[in-house]
Amino acid sequence: MIEVKDIHKSFGEAHILKGISATFEKGKTSLIIGQSGSGKTVFIKSMLGLHIPEEGDICYDGINYNDMSTDARRDLRKEIGMVFQGSALFDSSTVEENVMFPLKMFTMQTKAEMLERVNFVLNRVDLNNANGKYPAELSGGMQKRVAIARAIVMNPKYLFCDEPNSGLDPRTAILIDNLIQEITDEYNIITIINTHDMNSVMEIGEKIIFLENGLKAWEGTNKDIFKTDNKAVTSFVYSSNLFKKVRQAYLMEG
Amino acid sequence: MNYIEHIGKYFAMLGQVFKRPQKGKIFKEALFRELDDLGNKSLGIAAFIAFFVGGVVAIQTALNVDNPLIPKYLIGFATKRSIILEFAPTFVSIILAGKVGSFITSSIGTMRVTEQIDALEVMGINSLNHLVLPKIIAAVFFYPFIISIAMFLGIFGGYVAGSLTGLFSTVDYIYGIQLEFNSFFVAYAIIKTMVFAFVIATVPSYHGYYVKGGSLEVGRASTQAVVWTSVIIILLNYFLTQMLLG
Ligand SMILES: Nc1ncnc2c1ncn2[C@@H]1O[C@H](COP(=O)(O)OP(=O)(O)OP(=O)(O)O)[C@@H](O)[C@H]1O
Ligand SMILES: [Mg+2]
Numbered sequence: 001m002i003e004v005k006d007i008h009k010s011f012g013e014a015h016i017l018k019g020i021s022a023t024f025e026k027g028k029t030s031l032i033i034g035q036s037g038s039g040k041t042v043f044i045k046s047m048l049g050l051h052i053p054e055e056g057d058i059c060y061d062g063i064n065y066n067d068m069s070t071d072a073r074r075d076l077r078k079e080i081g082m083v084f085q086g087s088a089l090f091d092s093s094t095v096e097e098n099v100m101f102p103l104k105m106f107t108m109q110t111k112a113e114m115l116e117r118v119n120f121v122l123n124r125v126d127l128n129n130a131n132g133k134y135p136a137e138l139s140g141g142m143q144k145r146v147a148i149a150r151a152i153v154m155n156p157k158y159l160f161c162d163e164p165n166s167g168l169d170p171r172t173a174i175l176i177d178n179l180i181q182e183i184t185d186e187y188n189i190i191t192i193i194n195t196h197d198m199n200s201v202m203e204i205g206e207k208i209i210f211l212e213n214g215l216k217a218w219e220g221t222n223k224d225i226f227k228t229d230n231k232a233v234t235s236f237v238y239s240s241n242l243f244k245k246v247r248q249a250y251l252m253e254g
Numbered sequence: 255m256n257y258i259e260h261i262g263k264y265f266a267m268l269g270q271v272f273k274r275p276q277k278g279k280i281f282k283e284a285l286f287r288e289l290d291d292l293g294n295k296s297l298g299i300a301a302f303i304a305f306f307v308g309g310v311v312a313i314q315t316a317l318n319v320d321n322p323l324i325p326k327y328l329i330g331f332a333t334k335r336s337i338i339l340e341f342a343p344t345f346v347s348i349i350l351a352g353k354v355g356s357f358i359t360s361s362i363g364t365m366r367v368t369e370q371i372d373a374l375e376v377m378g379i380n381s382l383n384h385l386v387l388p389k390i391i392a393a394v395f396f397y398p399f400i401i402s403i404a405m406f407l408g409i410f411g412g413y414v415a416g417s418l419t420g421l422f423s424t425v426d427y428i429y430g431i432q433l434e435f436n437s438f439f440v441a442y443a444i445i446k447t448m449v450f451a452f453v454i455a456t457v458p459s460y461h462g463y464y465v466k467g468g469s470l471e472v473g474r475a476s477t478q479a480v481v482w483t484s485v486i487i488i489l490l491n492y493f494l495t496q497m498l499l500g
Contacts, residue, residue, distance in 0.1 A: 050372050077378035088369035
């Protein structure tokens with residue numbers, strides 16, 4: 001379980017996270033949604049220690065991140081997979097080298113074993129025949145998928161994805177959502193996803209946290225989200241006509 | 255931030271850099287890549303500059319000792335001294351500060367602004383150790399080799415200048431350069447070079463690693479890094495000369 005308690009983060013004068021608390025459980029996919037600029041990226045980077053919050057605590061399975069030594073933090077991070085919003089692939093390495101890198105760094109596997117694992121995860125993100133390409137030679141969506149493959153290659157206990165399916169076509173987006181869901185169930189891990197994508201919300205939103213202006217404005221499931229009267233949530237969700245219709249259909253069904 | 259804070263942060267950075275590499279094999283691969291990028295690829299420019307500067311030093315010396323009482327072989331002797339003591343180690347290091355310094359800052363800075371450093375950190379990798387230590391080792395061990403070649407080519411440049419201009423005879427020159435060989439001077443130059451190499455590897459890394467913003471800031475940081483690396487080399491040169499030869 002990851003517990004976030006009242007974290008605050010500012011950049012100079014700008015107060016971005018204004019006291020957010022949340023818990024994330026094993027075997028569950030939690031989505032963090034909210035408008036562009038609401039602080040989703042800052043929130044998960046703060047959970048990972050990439051930003052240092054001025055206030056608040058983050059506990060990984062009961063151990064407070066603030067109290068961990070540098071080495072303990074590194075050990076924790078070996079169990080974390082992260083997909084960055086901008087992919088953050090190593091641009092001087094090929095796709096294969098990118099995905100293999102954590103294996104090479106932290107396991108004693110032979111080259112053949114590593115290659116097998118790399119091909120397995122690349123296959124899961126539906127990316128075959130790109131092993132020898134450099135990130136600059138890939139489309140944005142392909143880079144995203146390489147980033148996902150790299151994040152899951154070590155079988156992480158905690159998986160963080162910052163907009164894993166932005167820039168992907170609907171078919172691939174669903175494939176990625178399902179993949180993340182499957183991995184979460186299969187390995188009973190904690191998965192946290194930042195997204196704007198209402199499709200993902202409906203498909204895999206077992207738990208949804210809505211951020212607005214650096215605060216948690218709402219929390220619930222994908223079933224609740226069509227019932228809530230919360231202004232911020234409804235204006236976010238029903239900004240698209242499609243979802244207005246979905247809501248009507250949903251309410252009629254009961 | 256003021257200077258004191260930067261200096262503190264720089265030494266704190268070195269604290270993270272000098273840790274045991276997490277995986278020997280990856281470190282070795284990185285080291286060989288850096289030997290090529292920072293070392294091998296600098297040989298050409300260092301050789302070119304050393305050769306021509308050597309020629310100019312010999313010509314200048316010859317033009318300045320036209321007093322008939324001063325023996326001509328002193329031209330070779332003085333040229334050798336200046337090249338070994340200053341021109342090879344300091345001059346070539348300043349050139350390397352420009353070439354290698356901007357390369358280091360822009361490559362690490364780009365990794366910073368495209369979140370590649372965050373990606374390393376989030377995997378549990380000590381990014382400073384992973385990125386900077388191989389550069390330091392490569393520079394500190396390879397640059398003495400470059401400087402030695404530069405010394406040789408500089409002295410040879412003087413010889414060629416003599417034979418092309420006829421300002422001094424090559425026989426005198428060769429006699430002069432053989433005169434009073436002091437191995438401590440070479441040791442002094444090598445020690446200086448190793449110190450400069452350390453500065454060339456670390457100061458630009460510092461500028462790249464802590465850059466904030468985008469490509470414009472990476473560009474600015476590269477220029478800053480070259481300026482600071484050069485300034486620090488010049489100052490250290492002064493203190494080292496006083497300490498070792500004074
Ligand atoms: N390193 C930083 N320095 C200063 N301000 C920052 C920094 N990172 C983020 N911010 C600010 O924090 C706010 C939240 O940014 P964040 O990236 O978390 O938004 P987001 O919810 O992820 O948006 P998007 O959906 O567009 O990715 C923005 O106003 C942004 O300007
Ligand atoms: Mg974001």
